[in-house]
Amino acid sequence: MNDDDRAEQFIQLLAQHERRLAAYVITFVPRSADADDILQETKLALWRSFDQFEIGTNFGAWARQAALHRIFDFRRRKGRESKHLVFSDACLEQLADAFEQDVHNRETQMERLSGCVAKLSPNHRQILSLRYGEELPVQDVADRIDRTVTATYRVLSRIRLALRDCVCGTGDNVMPASEPTP
């Protein structure tokens, strides 16, 4: 296989897995700017070692492995630099193992996410929209919906649990329990 076929093949594989890979990185490093750096480093590393990748084997797993290395590096760096609250290596390893064991299920569930979001009440969608669409910190979300910060944390966390139940198929109702209307 010549070099440009190889490049095309890589681009294709990456395009297929890009979104899932991004979600993987953000799962462990939620801050967008940091996740972005890690993703870029990961993709370049994948390209550099693409020669060692055996076509037909699991590209997603291979890519996650490469990303995980960088996530470890990043978190160690971050922990040293800024006394940031960073999970220990042991804890992160356990989490990464758990993710890998059930990776297929987890990714399939996320295909149902937007459908579940659509089933939320308009009020809850608005709250999610403020937090994610407008990227407001919880304090600002609280101001906009005229609630306390504590109450807003609670609503948001209940929305998350309701969405989780919905994507897992364990809850047919996506109304968070005992949620007072504003």
Added chain:
Amino acid sequence: MNDDEREQLALWVEKQLDGSLAAEEFDQLQQLLMTQPEARELYLDLMHQNAHLQLERVHLSAFGMGSAVSVDESPAPRAGLERRHVWLIGMIALATSLLLMVWWNMPSSKPVRTSPILAQMIDSSDAEWGDCTLPTAIGSDLSSGRLKIERGLATIRFASGAEVTLESPAELEIQTSLRGRLLAGTAVVDVPESAHGFTLSTPTAVAIDHGTAFAVTIDRSSQASSIEVLDGEVEVQHVGSDASRRLTQKQRVIASADGLSESGVHRGEAELAGSEGPVSALAKLQRITTADRRGRDGWIIRGRSDEVPPNSRAELVLIKNPHDGFERFSRKGYFAFDLGSIRGESITTARFVLTLRPSGLGFASKVGDCEFVVYGLTDESADDWSEEQLNWQTAPANVDGAAEVDESRTRELGRFTVGRGRQHGQGWIEGEELVDFLKADTNGVVTLIVARATKENAPGGLVHGFANRSNSVAAPPALLIGTDPP
């Protein structure tokens, strides 16, 4: 894990994501994760869900619009890499697609730009977009790619200076700063000196501009293109034959699959792709906003009769018709337009357009579809209201009812409806009432008053927000006026 433990963990996740998790809480969380597999599962589910919510913020910002908008995640397919320098081309293609993907998927991070900026989105009146490979927000820089507009108008300024206004439904491909391809619909092209040579191609023709303005329409069924010169000179080449024509002002050709044929510009003769509204893309449209000349906008609220709402800060005009007992929250919008730029021209069509923006006030679920009434201020002596002093008492022709104005000093020009929960897109009126009102103007300034006819079903309902003239992202209130030259 019981429900309380689940909620506790979800709360920690919430705080961790918000950067406010205390050190002790963090230690407890880590302890829990390391000892309980079930906690690990839940934690991963929630964090993974968060990742997708971050990635899919487009879905969320489109809530209330019925269907969710999806983000195109794959890069545009690259044509086969060719012959020499393949390696270099391959690497460039790779770099570009990597960056494009990162940029699409991480909208919140600073975009790293390597693909050249070829154009900018400068206006998108009432735009509802179809599948686009480019960003559509006003002010967005555009590289090569496609824009598909399902409703409304959008204006794209190419880096060369050429401005292309798309009238929906239409699809445009941006190719270079001097070249675009219209795949469907109507485009009106305005070309300054700097962009002479700007080329717009269609499936059947290539139009090369040598002058200032032309309009192109592709017929939906026959795929024939109509090219009409509004001003200046345009060269039209037929795709598939050597035929070409040089057109000057008021000339039009139709390019079908077979060849070029001349066509009159007057309506009734070989009308192509009949325009739907009275505002035709082929008419000369002038856009006047409240940001132009003596234009102004503002809103009034009943409860704070002696205060001027902080209009410039909010970037919005707020309008509301509250529930009984909550009359103090009544709000109306005021808009003044300076018609000086069309003095002496005869107005044939007109449209008044407002761009909806989320106000962040009240819940959308507490109002149904909302009808807005637009009044024209006929008492011209009051046209000189000031934004600084505009309030419930001083506002021209204002009366206490949330949906009413003083009938002896105004007249109703039209109504528009905003669907339940909708906080994006546009509301507009058009028609003879508006045209007549504009024509009757004698002092060069007109004032329009907008009130919401529909009351909310319960207190705390949505306050509708419309971009005002200082809005940093959305189009200002505008009049789109078609005129016959004097």
